[in-house]
Amino acid sequence: MSGLSVLLLETTILGYALAMLSYAAEYAFGSRGVVARVATGERVLAGAGGPSLVEEPPPAAPAPVHAMAGAVAGRIALGLTVATWFAHVGSVVTRGLAAHRVPWGNMYEFVLAACLVGATAWLVLLARRPTVRPLGLYVTLALVLLLGTDALRLYTKVGPLMPALDSYWLKIHVSAAITASGILLVGFVAAALTLVRIGYEAGKDRFPYSLGDRLPGSDGLERLTFRIHAFAFPIWTFAIICGAVWAEAAWGRYWGWDPKETWSFVAWVLYAGYLHARATPSVKRSVATWIAVIAWVAMMVNLFGVNLVISGLHSYAGVK
Amino acid sequence: MSTQTLAPPTEDLPPDNKRVVMGLFRRLWRWLTSMRTALILLFLLAVAAIPGSVLPQRNLNQDKVSQYYVAHPKLAPWLDRLAAFNVFSSPWFSAIYLLLFISLVGCLVPRLRAHAVALLRVPPDAPARLDRMPAHAGGLVLDGAPAAAAQRLHALLKARRFRVRTRARADGSVTVSGEKGHLKESGNLLFHFSLLAILTGVAFGSSYGYHADRLVVEGPDQAFCNTLQQYDDYGLGTRVKPGDLEPFCLQLNRFQARYADTGEPLAYAADVAYTVGDGPERTTRIKVNDPLRLAKARVYLMGHGYAPVIRYTDRYGRTQTTVAPFLARDGLETSEGVAQFPDVNTPPTGRDPDHKQQVAFQGVYVPTANGKDAVSVFPAERNPVLVITPYRGDLGLDTGIPHSVYTLNQDEIASGRLTALTAAPLRLKPGESATLDDGSRVEFVGTRQWAAVTVRYDPGEQVVLAGAVCLLVGLVAMLFGRRRRVWFRVTGDGRASTAEAAALARGEYAGFNAEFEAIVREAGSS
Numbered sequence: 001m002s003g004l005s006v007l008l009l010e011t012t013i014l015g016y017a018l019a020m021l022s023y024a025a026e027y028a029f030g031s032r033g034v035v036a037r038v039a040t041g042e043r044v045l046a047g048a049g050g051p052s053l054v055e056e057p058p059p060a061a062p063a064p065v066h067a068m069a070g071a072v073a074g075r076i077a078l079g080l081t082v083a084t085w086f087a088h089v090g091s092v093v094t095r096g097l098a099a100h101r102v103p104w105g106n107m108y109e110f111v112l113a114a115c116l117v118g119a120t121a122w123l124v125l126l127a128r129r130p131t132v133r134p135l136g137l138y139v140t141l142a143l144v145l146l147l148g149t150d151a152l153r154l155y156t157k158v159g160p161l162m163p164a165l166d167s168y169w170l171k172i173h174v175s176a177a178i179t180a181s182g183i184l185l186v187g188f189v190a191a192a193l194t195l196v197r198i199g200y201e202a203g204k205d206r207f208p209y210s211l212g213d214r215l216p217g218s219d220g221l222e223r224l225t226f227r228i229h230a231f232a233f234p235i236w237t238f239a240i241i242c243g244a245v246w247a248e249a250a251w252g253r254y255w256g257w258d259p260k261e262t263w264s265f266v267a268w269v270l271y272a273g274y275l276h277a278r279a280t281p282s283v284k285r286s287v288a289t290w291i292a293v294i295a296w297v298a299m300m301v302n303l304f305g306v307n308l309v310i311s312g313l314h315s316y317a318g319v320k
Numbered sequence: 321m322s323t324q325t326l327a328p329p330t331e332d333l334p335p336d337n338k339r340v341v342m343g344l345f346r347r348l349w350r351w352l353t354s355m356r357t358a359l360i361l362l363f364l365l366a367v368a369a370i371p372g373s374v375l376p377q378r379n380l381n382q383d384k385v386s387q388y389y390v391a392h393p394k395l396a397p398w399l400d401r402l403a404a405f406n407v408f409s410s411p412w413f414s415a416i417y418l419l420l421f422i423s424l425v426g427c428l429v430p431r432l433r434a435h436a437v438a439l440l441r442v443p444p445d446a447p448a449r450l451d452r453m454p455a456h457a458g459g460l461v462l463d464g465a466p467a468a469a470a471q472r473l474h475a476l477l478k479a480r481r482f483r484v485r486t487r488a489r490a491d492g493s494v495t496v497s498g499e500k501g502h503l504k505e506s507g508n509l510l511f512h513f514s515l516l517a518i519l520t521g522v523a524f525g526s527s528y529g530y531h532a533d534r535l536v537v538e539g540p541d542q543a544f545c546n547t548l549q550q551y552d553d554y555g556l557g558t559r560v561k562p563g564d565l566e567p568f569c570l571q572l573n574r575f576q577a578r579y580a581d582t583g584e585p586l587a588y589a590a591d592v593a594y595t596v597g598d599g600p601e602r603t604t605r606i607k608v609n610d611p612l613r614l615a616k617a618r619v620y621l622m623g624h625g626y627a628p629v630i631r632y633t634d635r636y637g638r639t640q641t642t643v644a645p646f647l648a649r650d651g652l653e654t655s656e657g658v659a660q661f662p663d664v665n666t667p668p669t670g671r672d673p674d675h676k677q678q679v680a681f682q683g684v685y686v687p688t689a690n691g692k693d694a695v696s697v698f699p700a701e702r703n704p705v706l707v708i709t710p711y712r713g714d715l716g717l718d719t720g721i722p723h724s725v726y727t728l729n730q731d732e733i734a735s736g737r738l739t740a741l742t743a744a745p746l747r748l749k750p751g752e753s754a755t756l757d758d759g760s761r762v763e764f765v766g767t768r769q770w771a772a773v774t775v776r777y778d779p780g781e782q783v784v785l786a787g788a789v790c791l792l793v794g795l796v797a798m799l800f801g802r803r804r805r806v807w808f809r810v811t812g813d814g815r816a817s818t819a820e821a822a823a824l825a826r827g828e829y830a831g832f833n834a835e836f837e838a839i840v841r842e843a844g845s846s
């Protein structure tokens with residue numbers, strides 16, 4: 001069963017990579033009409049929060065051959081992402097079956113599951129707002145990188161839980177952390193692309209701003225970024241609170257500035273700072289968005305830096 | 321002392337200077353309570369926490385700080401002067417969060433007042449130009465006179481849980497104003513006040529709580545009571561006196577560990593007996609995620625290991641037994657330690673003033689040996705061996721310098737006052753013994769297990785938890801609450817009316833247009 005899980009993971013990485021290539025093809029052929037134009041031309045209601053990224057379906061694109069090819073590539077990318085998602089679910093489920101427990105007991109499993117949440121969040125987003133599709137290239141890129149690192153660097157054989165993890169809080173706290181991390185991954189992609197697009201709209205044409213050409217308008221992207229973070233932040237808060245409750249039962253104190261706790265705090269404060277900055281009229285949106293990007297860096301330090309470099313009580317990574 | 325001398329110095333300043341000082345103060349206060357400053361302080365707080373995870377911290381691991389001193393003898397004292405080994409209790413970290421919380425109070429109090437006013441106020445009247453609003457619809461045709469039509473609109477908004485106010489205007493038109501979503505600001509205030517509550521809880525807990533660590537070996541002779549003398553290490557809150565500790569005593573009856581075949585631990589459990597005050601003895605089981613919860617204090621299982629029992633019969637035939645806890649140095653419980661016998665080999669005629677005849681055994685306990693190496697291959701006791709080197713001489717216990725009880729005093733060995741008696745260590749199985757060069761004997765009787773426990777009491781915990789729950793509730797209300805206003809202006813004659821509608825949302829609200837359209841549609845068909 002654990003062999004099957006690995007096989008499915010390899011399939012998943014391959015699938016996302018192929019989806020990424022198809023997204024890239026869509027990019028190259030440039031079916032701009034389908035996506036970007038509507039988003040940039042979107043009406044913004046001053047002071048009223050405005051509509052979502054784009055609510056009405058996009059008008060038909062002018063249909064030269066290129067755009068047709070682009071649209072086909074886009075549809076293939078979508079199909080591949082959905083099909084790969086099933087393989088991804090399979091990989092997580094078979095891992096759990098092999099271990100006879102929830103499949104998030106070590107770092108390998110954590111990353112595998114967090115990426116699944118990220119992929120799910122992406123698909124939900126895409127279903128609700130088809131116009132965000134140009135982000136797919138970068139979401140799948142992030143998934144391929146993370147899952148690739150997971151498979152190559154973090155793989156751990158199926159094993160029992162260490163006694164410290166043998167608690168129902170594992171299910172609550174860690175699944176909340178995984179959910180928040182997965183959604184924030186998509187939030188990070190949106191934030192980074194918002195910055196690219198803002199730069200592009202300001203006339204910068206160097207890489208990476210040149211990528212902004214194919215992205216939806218920065219206003220819509222920026223609002224999308226906020227929405228994703230506003231959704232994930234309470235989940236992250238919940239995860240930290242549950243972690244504190246668990247720490248009280250396991251280690252005798254709810255908070256002890258263990259490195260994992262410290263970096264969770266740093267990331268939380270930075271995300272709070274982002275939401276705060278966004279609610280502060282005198283802070284430019286691009287500055288606020290930068291804070292979200294930095295907060296994601298803190299999340300990554302928390303995941304990779306703390307587990308692999310700094311040791312602490314949270315030494316359950318299981319990576320040798 | 322007259323009140324005059326107590327007055328602030330500004331009293332003595334000429335009016336002009338006073339105004340300058342007050343102005344400066346007001347500017348400072350305005351700066352401190354601005355959201356921008358809060359943002360900067362938040363950022364600083366995040367950055368300031370980082371050294372606490374990168375440098376070793378005294379509150380987590382004193383030994384690592386000592387190691388850092390050895391590795392960086394020049395840098396460490398400087399870092400220490402900057403409180404870099406106590407980041408989270410350092411003056412600069414405290415300064416940042418205290419400023420942040422002052423800023424928070426300064427920001428919240430006026431907002432609380434404004435919000436209370438907003439909650440009591442009726443929805444404001446429709447603005448003169450509804451078509452200037454972000455959402456607007458005109459030309460709705462309604463049945464009946466304006467007053468009757470407005471009444472239906474009033475009911476419609478009420479049903480959608482708006483606060484509604486209908487006003488008849490002098491020109492014969494009627495306006496209906498609806499407002500909804502005060503929850504957003506309520507949530508915002510709840511969230512920010514919860515931050516204050518959490519800080520208060522943390523401060524309260526650290527002043528009135530305490531914690532203490534102790535290693536307990538199995539057996540009634542190794543029981544301990546909750547008094548400071550009996551702890552290896554402790555920390556009392558500033559408001560706790562030693563006599564305040566909850567009176568209980570605890571004994572470890574049996575420690576159990578279960579392992580997978582690979583040697584990975586599956587479960588630890590400590591069976592204990594305890595008494596509180598003069599109460600009856602009770603027994604219970606403490607597990608890793610399941611502490612013993614007394615009325616106030618709680619007892620946590622933090623670690624475990626083996627304690628070899630070693631019996632030494634000195635050259636005069638007197639026997640002493642010691643139980644020496646050894647510390648695991650790897651995951652398979654290869655354990656290191658030392659058993660010391662300071663009061664042996666004193667001649668029946670007198671004393672041993674130079675401590676020349678003290679004896680100790682230092683080495684490794686291997687629960688499952690495999691061949692010759694002093695390394696365990698399994699954490700449970702399948703083939704236990706004690707691999708120890710006997711030493712004789714001065715153990716250096718009287719020097720007054722505290723040092724680890726798990727190793728011999730290295731200074732004594734280096735100076736030759738304490739010497740090894742055998743070139744190769746002795747290997748003893750339980751029940752085996754060996755004779756030393758002076759005819760004395762050492763026997764490895766067997767082992768007992770030990771558990772490391774932490775006793776802790778934190779009265780601020782409930783406050784912090786309540787604060788955290790409120791924070792989360794407030795956060796959700798703040799992020800997903802939507803404040804919006806809807807207006808209708810109804811005009812017409814006695815039989816038919818026309819209405820104009822408009823709406824305004826504050827902040828991010830994706831469904832705003834949809835909601836407004838639904839309301840307008842409903843109004844049109846009412």
Ligand code: HEM
Pocket residue numbers: 269271272273275276278279280352353354355356358362420421423424425427428508512515798799827
């Ligand atoms: C102590 C640390 C603080 C944290 C963690 C924090 C966090 C937050 C968060 C997450 C938001 C949500 C923004 C949104 O609705 O999207 C927010 C809003 C807000 N905060 Fe704070 N905050 C803190 C301190 C402060 C201080 C000191 C002030 C006043 C100077 C303040 C004033 C506000 C205001 C006015 C809003 C609402 C903005 C709006 O929605 O229009 N906060 N805060």
